[in-house]
Amino acid sequence: MGDREADLLLVERVQAGDQAAFGLLVAKYQRKLLRLVMRLVRDPAEAEDITQEAFIKAYRALPNFRGESAFYTWLYRIGVNTAKNWLLAQGRRMPTFSELEDGEEEGSELTGEQRHDEETPERLLLSKEIGETVHAAMEALPEELRTAITLREIEGLSYEEIAQVMDCPIGTVRSRIFRAREAIAARLRPLLDSAPNRRW
Amino acid sequence: MKSMSQRTELSELFDGELDAERARAFIGIVARDEELRRDWEIYACLGDHLRDERLPETNLVAAVMARLKEEPVVLAPRPLRPQERQHPFLALAASVAGIAVVGWLALSGRPEAVLPAPTFSGQLAAAGKSTMPAAANRARLATPEASAVAAHGEAAALRGEIRELLLAHQMQASSFRLGDSTEHVRTVAATGRAGAP
Secondary structure, three states, X not given: OOHHHHHHHHHHHHHOOOXXXXXXXHHHHHHHHHHHHHHHHOXXXXXXXXXXXXXXXXXXXXXXXXXXXXXXXXXXXXXXXXXXXXXHHOOOOOOOHHHHHHHHHHOXXXXXXXXXXXXXXXXXXXXHHHHHHHHHHHHHOOHHHHHHHHHHHOOXXXXXXXXXXXXXXXHHHHXXXXXXXXXXXXXXXXXXXXXXXXXX | OOOHHHHHHHHHHHOOOOOHHHHHXXXXXHHHOHHHHHHHHHHHHHHHHHHOOOOOOOOXXXXXXXXXXXXXOOOOOOOOOXXXXXXXXXXXXXXXXXXXXXXXXXXXXXXXXXXXXXXXXHHHHHHHHHXXXXXXXXXXXXXXXXXXXXXXXXXXXXXXXXXXXXXXXXXXXXXXXXXXXXHHHHHHHHHHHHHOO
């Protein structure tokens, strides 16, 4: 099984009438979709509403999802269309590829000024704190755990590939990735629990 | 506090590395367990922030789930998993097998071995009835020998007419043309029918 198959199992669960399983998909893809929408609409405050709307549209369209494409590809398409419709309603157009690339070079849609203009200081602080906590926790990890979680989360390798790279059994890879996650999560929990709107 | 094995399984499920059967059952447990759902959320958060330091922090889960309470429950057929989809080579293999069977029948030279072609042969018979000249019909009423000779001649003439008709039809039809090989199939089928008692 891979990421795609795991998503399909979650989709199946939702299609069988389990709404709560959709929350797992939202948790998994919300930041990726938000980042994509932000690049398109260049308005952080609106981007969050559009992303939320895209998830609702995805839920409504889920009976038509047959698994021919990966769930996230399908979800991103809905996100792009929702952003496009919003831009049309505003009398604006989608940014071109070169405009998106320029934005990336300058610091993306989230230029320092825009972030300060559109986002609340609390949210900016929370983003910064989470980033710093995650990276501090990574630095504190034993090397074999840091390597395993890096290969998984940043390089996107499967457990089998990580086992080959690290020259160890696949069971060891499972254990290392889990221990790395738990170590980082232990530092993140207090921070996230104190943040507003964290609980389901 | 959840057991270590459940937390390990959650990590594996998050990475798509849990056995499919176990994953199917475990998703149901996670979806109903607040603590496991929260850990799933934290795993997603730490992974996203590891990949992108400038990522804006958000949590849309609560807002989306609140809105979903007003939505009708989704009920849909199970989507196809990749291993359940038809393999593209199956269609190719079936085509090759079909061509091989027809080719073998065509080259075997045994009219009685030809599979009956009810639709096309039926058309042939119907066409034969309507297009047969009156003189030929009269010849049929003569002696059995003469009748057999006449029938053979009629069948040959009929095949010729039908072939011309089909060729003319092929030339008219631009979107669908029968290949050269199908002419042999048609000839065999026609021969088989004409030669049958």
